[in-house]
Amino acid sequence: MIPDFNYAEYVWSSYAIAAAVIVWQAIQPVQRYRKIVGQIKEDYLMRSEDQI
Amino acid sequence: MTPRRRKRLTAVALLVLGVGTAAAITMTALQDNMLYFIAPSDIQTSELPPERNFRLGGLVEAGSIQRDPNSLAVVFTVTDGAHSVPVTYAGILPDLFREGQGVIAQGRLDENGMFQAREVLARHDETYMPPEVASALERAGAPHGVLE
Amino acid sequence: MWTQIKLAFHKLGSPLIFYRFAQTLIPWLWGLTLITLAAGLYQALFVVPPDYQQGDSYRILYIHVPAAWQAMATYIVMTILATITLIWRIRTAEIMAMTAAPIGAAFTLICLVTGAIWGRPMWGTYWAWDARLTSMLVLLFVYLGIMGLYAAFDDRRQGARIASILILVGVVNIPIIHFSVEWWTTLHQGSTINLFGPSTMDASMLPPLIWMTVAVKLMFGALLLQRARNELLDQDQRKKWVLEALRMGGHDS
Numbered sequence: 001m002i003p004d005f006n007y008a009e010y011v012w013s014s015y016a017i018a019a020a021v022i023v024w025q026a027i028q029p030v031q032r033y034r035k036i037v038g039q040i041k042e043d044y045l046m047r048s049e050d051q052i
Numbered sequence: 053m054t055p056r057r058r059k060r061l062t063a064v065a066l067l068v069l070g071v072g073t074a075a076a077i078t079m080t081a082l083q084d085n086m087l088y089f090i091a092p093s094d095i096q097t098s099e100l101p102p103e104r105n106f107r108l109g110g111l112v113e114a115g116s117i118q119r120d121p122n123s124l125a126v127v128f129t130v131t132d133g134a135h136s137v138p139v140t141y142a143g144i145l146p147d148l149f150r151e152g153q154g155v156i157a158q159g160r161l162d163e164n165g166m167f168q169a170r171e172v173l174a175r176h177d178e179t180y181m182p183p184e185v186a187s188a189l190e191r192a193g194a195p196h197g198v199l200e
Numbered sequence: 201m202w203t204q205i206k207l208a209f210h211k212l213g214s215p216l217i218f219y220r221f222a223q224t225l226i227p228w229l230w231g232l233t234l235i236t237l238a239a240g241l242y243q244a245l246f247v248v249p250p251d252y253q254q255g256d257s258y259r260i261l262y263i264h265v266p267a268a269w270q271a272m273a274t275y276i277v278m279t280i281l282a283t284i285t286l287i288w289r290i291r292t293a294e295i296m297a298m299t300a301a302p303i304g305a306a307f308t309l310i311c312l313v314t315g316a317i318w319g320r321p322m323w324g325t326y327w328a329w330d331a332r333l334t335s336m337l338v339l340l341f342v343y344l345g346i347m348g349l350y351a352a353f354d355d356r357r358q359g360a361r362i363a364s365i366l367i368l369v370g371v372v373n374i375p376i377i378h379f380s381v382e383w384w385t386t387l388h389q390g391s392t393i394n395l396f397g398p399s400t401m402d403a404s405m406l407p408p409l410i411w412m413t414v415a416v417k418l419m420f421g422a423l424l425l426q427r428a429r430n431e432l433l434d435q436d437q438r439k440k441w442v443l444e445a446l447r448m449g450g451h452d453s
Contacts, residue, residue, distance in 0.1 A: 006256075007245075007256040007257075007259065008256065008257060008321070010257070010260075010317050010318070010320070010321065011256060011257060011259055011260055013317060014260045014263060014264075014313070014314040014317040014318065015245075015260075015263060017310070017313050017314070017317070018263045018267065018310045018313075018314060021309060021310050022306075022310075022419070024306075025302075025303065025306050025423055026423070029423065029426035029427050029430055030426070032430045032434075033426065033429070033430050033433075036430060036433045036434050036437070037433070037446060039437065040433065040437050040442060040443075040446060040448075041446070041448070043437065043438070044443065044448050
């Protein structure tokens with residue numbers, strides 16, 4: 001079957017809005033994870049330097 | 053389960069039960085206001101003041117749609133099977149508006165028993181099928197698009 | 201069997217075991233999400249036939265309905281976790297109850313927005329204050345309220361307990377959303393898919409709905425574990441298990 005793209009604009013826009021919300025939901029925790037792990041590593045390195 | 057946890061469990065159960073009861077009582081008291089529309093059969097029993105605006109819901113009776121060729125004015129009948137009410141409206145109708153379709157009209161009844169609608173919304177039924185299936189059903193004489 | 205369940209329950213209560221469990225599961229959940237999502241989207245957009253009344257507009261349903269189900273399912277999961285929080289005070293349950301709220305809010309938002317976009321051409325209006333739409337909007341505000349209440353406390357554990365009480369209060373809205381289309385007259389149509397009775401959707405249109413629903417459930421699992429893992433790390437930044445989990449214990453990194 002040949003895909004038919006001739007759906008009304010609002011069909012595509014509702015898929016697009018849902019995709020945007022999902023992408024935002026997916027990116028947010030990854031960024032926060034990187035930030036927290038970065039903080040922990042920095043803090044750990046600083047503390048181990050203090051011990052030396 | 054420790055006695056302390058049992059106590060907390062009782063508190064949780066009582067909280068949910070209490071909130072549930074309060075909600076049930078509130079909704080029973082507000083029953084009439086929770087309804088989005090009323091059916092033609094319920095107009096007499098719902099004790100509406102004659103001049104009050106309300107929403108009328110039902111099916112567009114087959115063969116009842118009369119359009120004015122020179123304007124957007126349209127007259128049709130809304131029915132719930134037992135009773136029906138004539139409706140007059142001037143404006144743009146939603147895509148799904150057609151004979152046999154569920155509609156909700158907002159407006160008021162005039163002295164002649166004609167419902168003067170200010171807004172007409174289509175009410176979609178919960179049936180989904182491909183056009184071929186629909187026409188096959190129609191040929192077999194099965195009704196669809198029934199408003200609950 | 202029962203002792204094994206109890207043991208697993210207690211094991212997952214340990215932050216390190218929970219962290220490792222989440223780290224293992226997250227990539228798998230995302231992988232399966234992408235596969236099922238691709239299958240669902242392909243079928244929803246290119247395979248299933250148009251509807252006899254709505255034409256192609258009904259394809260919005262394949263996002264709207266799984267999102268709506270997940271918005272409610274998330275709340276039920278949160279209610280279970282809130283109950284565990286209040287009775288057993290298990291910290292990982294507290295954290296999962298709290299981190300599920302923004303995910304539930306996101307799915308509620310998707311449900312409301314796609315519904316409004318569909319409503320304009322089909323009903324003739326974006327919004328109506330009927331029982332179904334209003335109770336779904338209330339759900340969004342309940343989610344936001346839980347997030348706000350949790351954030352308002354400096355003591356995270358105290359915040360989680362107070363917000364858990366709000367979760368239990370708000371659960372009354374879930375049966376209201378589900379039964380609103382039966383108890384009252386609404387602009388929103390009744391349920392198409394019925395677990396206990398015939399569904400009013402032609403069988404040829406069902407597969408994408410099933411794929412999308414499974415995809416959304418898997419995605420919820422992945423998102424919840426990611427957020428819960430983050431919250432645990434954030435709260436325990438200087439704890440020993442964190443260094444062990446990030447492989448920094450004792451050695452130079």
